Amino acid sequence: MKNKRTIVCFGPGPMFKGGIANYNTSxxxxxxxxxxxxxxxxSWTQQYPAIIPRDFIDRKSKVNQLEGTNIKIHYxxxxxxxxxWKATAKLIAGLNPDKVIFQWAIAIQxxxxxxxxxxxxxxxxxxxxxxxxxxxxxxxxxxxxxxxxIGIKYADSYIVHAFKTADELKELFPKKQFEVIExxxxxxxxxxxxxxxxxxxxxxFKPNPNIxxxxxxxxxxxxxxxxxxxxxIRKYKGLHNVIEAFAALAKQRNDVSLIIxxxxxxxxxxxxxxxxxxxxxxxxxxxxLFLKNQxxxxxxxPLALIKELNIKELVHxxxxxxxxxxxxxxxxxxxxxxxxxxTATPSGVESIGYNFNMPMLATNVGHFPETVVDGxxxxxxxxxxISSMTNAMNKAIEKPIDRKNVAATSKDMSWxxxxxxxxx
Numbered sequence: 062m063k064n065k066r067t068i069v070c071f072g073p074g075p076m077f078k079g080g081i082a083n084y085n086t087s088x089x090x091x092x093x094x095x096x097x098x099x100x101x102x103x104s105w106t107q108q109y110p111a112i113i114p115r116d117f118i119d120r121k122s123k124v125n126q127l128e129g130t131n132i133k134i135h136y137x138x139x140x141x142x143x144x145x146w147k148a149t150a151k152l153i154a155g156l157n158p159d160k161v162i163f164q165w166a167i168a169i170q171x172x173x174x175x176x177x178x179x180x181x182x183x184x185x186x187x188x189x190x191x192x193x194x195x196x197x198x199x200x201x202x203x204x205x206x207x208x209x210x211i212g213i214k215y216a217d218s219y220i221v222h223a224f225k226t227a228d229e230l231k232e233l234f235p236k237k238q239f240e241v242i243e244x245x246x247x248x249x250x251x252x253x254x255x256x257x258x259x260x261x262x263x264x265x266f267k268p269n270p271n272i273x274x275x276x277x278x279x280x281x282x283x284x285x286x287x288x289x290x291x292x293x294i295r296k297y298k299g300l301h302n303v304i305e306a307f308a309a310l311a312k313q314r315n316d317v318s319l320i321i322x323x324x325x326x327x328x329x330x331x332x333x334x335x336x337x338x339x340x341x342x343x344x345x346x347x348x349x350l351f352l353k354n355q356x357x358x359x360x361x362x363p364l365a366l367i368k369e370l371n372i373k374e375l376v377h378x379x380x381x382x383x384x385x386x387x388x389x390x391x392x393x394x395x396x397x398x399x400x401x402x403x404t405a406t407p408s409g410v411e412s413i414g415y416n417f418n419m420p421m422l423a424t425n426v427g428h429f430p431e432t433v434v435d436g437x438x439x440x441x442x443x444x445x446x447i448s449s450m451t452n453a454m455n456k457a458i459e460k461p462i463d464r465k466n467v468a469a470t471s472k473d474m475s476w477x478x479x480x481x482x483x484x485x
Contacts, residue, residue, distance in 0.1 A: 066484070067099045068092045069153050071177070072164030074104030074134050075126040078119045078382055079293065080409030081166045081194070086126050087265060088162065088192075091476035093130045095484070101156055102134045103149060109169060111141050121384035126265065138173060146173045150180035158187055160483065162220075163213075166194040168205040171212030178215040190483065192220040195406045196229035209233065218254040220483065222407035223428035227255055244473075244482055256483065260407035261476045262415040266388045277394050281377045283318040286458050288422070289395035291388075292323045292410045294363065294380075299424065301363040302401035306442075306450035308370040313455065318375055321364070322391050324382045392417040397457045401442065401450055405429055415471035420462035422453050438462060438470045 070092070072085035085102065093100045108117060127134065135152060139145040153161060161181060163174055181187050191213045198205045210233060213219070219239075221227045227241050240252035248254065278287070290303050300321065307319045367376050383391070392398075398414040398421050405427030414421055421439035423429040435441040440456050443449035 065097045065099045066160075067101070067156055067158040069101045069103055069156060069158045069161040070164070071103045071138075071149075071153070071161060071174075072105075072166075073108060073117075074102050074136060076119060076136070077105070077108070077117055079117070081164055082119070083263065083265065083385075084194075084260075084409065085164050087261065087263065087476055088480065089132050090127075090130055091261075091480035092484075093132050094477065095480060100130075100132045101158070102132060103138070103153055104134060104136045105138045105140065106136050106145070107139045107141055109140055119382070119384075121382055122386065123384065124386055126385075138177075140170070140173055143173075143176075146176045147180075150177045153177070153181060154184060154187070160188045160190060162190045162192050162483065163216075164194070165191045165213055168198050168208040168212065171208030171210075175211040175213070175215060178213075182215045182217070189215065189217045190220055191216040191218075193226055193230065194222070196226055196233055206233065216253075218256065220256045220258055222258060222260045223431055224257060225428050225431070226406060227257060230255065244478070248485075258479055258482055259474050260409070260412045261479045262471050262474045263409070263412050264416060264476065265385065266392070266413055266416055268393055268417060269389050272390060272393055274394055277390060281320070281394065282374075283320070283377060283394060284375070285316040287318045287320060287395045288397050288399055288454060288457075289320045289322065289391060289419075290399045291320075291383075291391060291413070294321075294323055294325045294361075296361045297403045297405075299401040299403050301366060302403075302424070302447065302450055303399045304363055304366045304370065304372075304376075305447050306401065306454060307375075308366075308372050309447060309451040310454050311372055311375055313451075314458075317454075317458070318377065319372075320377045320379075320391060320395060322377075322379045322383055324380060325362075325364070388413070389417075392419060395419065396461070397422050397439075397454070400424070400429065400433075402426055402429075403444070407432070412474075415467065415474065418464040418467045420457060420464070420467055422450075422457060424450070432470070434470075436460075436462075438467045 070085050070089040073082040075082060075086045089100050089102050092098050137145060137152060138149045178189055181189055231239055238252035239255045241255045241257050242248055243257050290300055294300055310317055367373050398419045400421055400423035402424055407428055421433050423433045423439060423441060424444040425441050426444045433439040433441055439462060440453040442453040
């Protein structure tokens with residue numbers, strides 16, 4: 062009989078950029094804090110097909126996120142090497158885990174993850190979870206549903222962060238019976254288990270108690286009221302909406318600034334290198350063959366609107382990946398986080414905002430109507446309506462949200478609560 066339970070968190074380890082790497086690491090750390098629990102992160106070495114023209118490695122953050130933990134990390138799974146998929150399944154099975162939690166965040170990973178999960182499913186002593194950050198992908202393509210079915214069908218249980226995702230899961234597998242279980246509710250066993258939880262609040266980004274906000278705002282050239290767009294620049298996140306709405310607001314008042322902080326997702330490699338040009342060409346051909354026209358966002362350049370709308374003096378732009386240790390200052394000098402998305406599932410940026418008790422300005426898409434209560438912890442705007450978005454920004458200034466309301470919204474959304482729900 063085992064003295065300890067063993068948990069495997071499969072997903073990108075802390076050497077990678079982005080929200081899913083932060084998420085997987087934070088979840089592993091939460092399990093590590095629970096008594097008599099041995100935790101392993103089993104990570105990719107390469108997460109995507111080699112032709113994708115992007116650098117996914119975090120080369121800037123200096124803090125070791127696993128320092129002070131007992132977590133063991135295994136960088137093994139290479140998307141482009143099926144032999145590593147087999148080796149991954151063998152490694153995980155050899156750890157004799159009680160539960161394996163796969164982070165599911167993009168359909169293109171369906172083949173390797175589906176292969177690994179299928180192998181593990183043969184062991185009846187292992188409970189295989191898929192933590193679903195989406196079911197219907199934000200940038201949806203003709204291949205997505207097929208790859209998603211391949212990727213996630215070998216689960217014993219699922220985790221979702223919004224009821225909308227649970228509904229999409231039911232649509233994807235109409236012949237399966239699911240039991241959606243909210244946090245703390247009894248599990249009846251009538252159907253495949255779907256834990257309806259939440260996106261936990263990131264506690265890895267600590268507010269700096271010694272920051273001189275007035276001085277930092279002066280250094281950054283910011284005015285009294287500051288709006289923040291943070292994270293990778295992707296089309297579905299609607300930065301073009303944010304810029305257009307802000308430009309309209311700036312015509313109405315002279316006390317506003319906009320921070321745009323994050324790297325352009327498809328602009329991380331040196332375009333002068335032959336290898337980059339070859340990747341861009343090959344990837345472009347592949348997208349034309351397999352994806353719908355609207356799926357190609359490599360030419361998406363909302364930053365051009367800054368010059369076009371003549372608001373350069375009002376925008377503080379940091380168009381680079383932000384190391385983890387530099388994240389807090391951008392939230393601490395800002396008043397509202399901008400979530401004018403075109404489509405949405407629970408967001409890592411939203412979660413970081415909760416950590417700083419920051420009011421949210423969001424469009425009425427995806428899960429936002431579940432989490433943003435208009436006038437309480439943020440303001441809602443109508444999707445596709447720039448005037449509505451501008452009005453929400455103005456309301457945030459004229460009738461500012463009490464940050465205590467934001468804190469109340471997220472008070473139970475801890476990583477510890479999340480991890481313990483998976484263990485029960």
